[in-house]
Amino acid sequence: MTKYTTDSGNIIFTCPDFDLAHTLDCGQAFRWEQTDGHTFRGAVGRKKLTISQDGDRFTLYDTPEEDFPFWAGYFDLDTDYGRIKQTLSEDAVLRRACEYGHGIRLLRQPPEETLLSFIISQNNNIPRIKGIIERLCGIYGGFPTAREMEGADESTLSPLRAGFRTRYLLDCVHRINSGELDLDAVSRADLDTAADMLMTVKGVGIKVAMCTLLFGFHRTEAYPVDVWMKRVNARFYPDGLPSCTKGIEGIAQQYLFYAIREGALEQA
DNA sequence: TTCCAGGCGTATC
DNA sequence: GATACGCATGGA
Numbered sequence: 001m002t003k004y005t006t007d008s009g010n011i012i013f014t015c016p017d018f019d020l021a022h023t024l025d026c027g028q029a030f031r032w033e034q035t036d037g038h039t040f041r042g043a044v045g046r047k048k049l050t051i052s053q054d055g056d057r058f059t060l061y062d063t064p065e066e067d068f069p070f071w072a073g074y075f076d077l078d079t080d081y082g083r084i085k086q087t088l089s090e091d092a093v094l095r096r097a098c099e100y101g102h103g104i105r106l107l108r109q110p111p112e113e114t115l116l117s118f119i120i121s122q123n124n125n126i127p128r129i130k131g132i133i134e135r136l137c138g139i140y141g142g143f144p145t146a147r148e149m150e151g152a153d154e155s156t157l158s159p160l161r162a163g164f165r166t167r168y169l170l171d172c173v174h175r176i177n178s179g180e181l182d183l184d185a186v187s188r189a190d191l192d193t194a195a196d197m198l199m200t201v202k203g204v205g206i207k208v209a210m211c212t213l214l215f216g217f218h219r220t221e222a223y224p225v226d227v228w229m230k231r232v233n234a235r236f237y238p239d240g241l242p243s244c245t246k247g248i249e250g251i252a253q254q255y256l257f258y259a260i261r262e263g264a265l266e267q268a
Numbered sequence: 269t270t271c272c273a274g275g276c277g278t279a280t281c
Numbered sequence: 282g283a284t285a286c287g288c289a290t291g292g293a
Contacts, residue, residue, distance in 0.1 A: 123272090123273060124273055124289095164287095202276090202277080204275095205275060229274085257274080
């Protein structure tokens with residue numbers, strides 16, 4: 001477990017291969033905002049956090065010590081991303097992506113929050129996804145569990161302005177609460193079975209399922225393909241991913257996704 | 269005005 | 282099983 005010190009209510013730790021801006025702004029989480037050059041404010045579930053970075057040194061502001069394991073898990077502090085990047089860098093395109101997106105970590109997000117968030121993400125753009133999620137959290141005082149959303153209907157959620165996605169959210173909540181979708185069973189199932197379970201929800205297809213498995217269940221072999229990753233695959237990997245991605249296709253995807261969106265693979 | 273956004277459901281073949 | 286199209290909303 002990563003060591004830390006405390007200083008007047010703040011928690012301080014060091015971590016290599018961790019860049020807040022890259023990690024929190026690469027499309028895996030939608031509840032963080034940069035408040036200055038090195039500080040982010042955000043939330044997970046009902047927990048709020050302000051975190052700043054100075055090189056490899058990080059400060060969690062006004063954070064109870066007993067919450068540190070939660071945040072250490074969320075930011076995946078005990079995984080060696082230096083080694084992961086070394087493995088992926090056997091491939092030339094991935095090496096460039098890893099260099100450009102250095103410090104990206106795969107967040108360990110809560111399954112329900114991830115599933116609902118990526119239902120909202122479909123055929124949508126990131127600023128608007130963030131807005132819809134912010135309004136949802138505004139209604140419930142934090143990101144709600146399916147149980148807390150029990151009884152919600154179209155009118156409850158109309159302030160979200162989520163469009164056609166509203167009925168998908170309601171179907172998801174209903175299936176979780178009724179037990180038709182068992183997220184514990186999803187976490188135990190093999191990848192394809194887990195995806196099939198998630199896809200029983202209206203509005204959850206293969207892309208949302210894979211994002212949920214990657215970001216919400218830390219299934220690093222899940223490989224979501226959206227419009228951006230279609231371009232990456234067509235241009236660089238028409239015959240499939242290189243073997244160095246075996247088992248960590250999703251992490252490779254995250255570096256590639258960030259790099260292609262930022263235009264960093266143009267001359268690759 | 270038209271197109272697009274971390275897609276998916278449905279109809280049609 | 283493959284492909285075409287509609288879908289709510291809002292920014293470019």
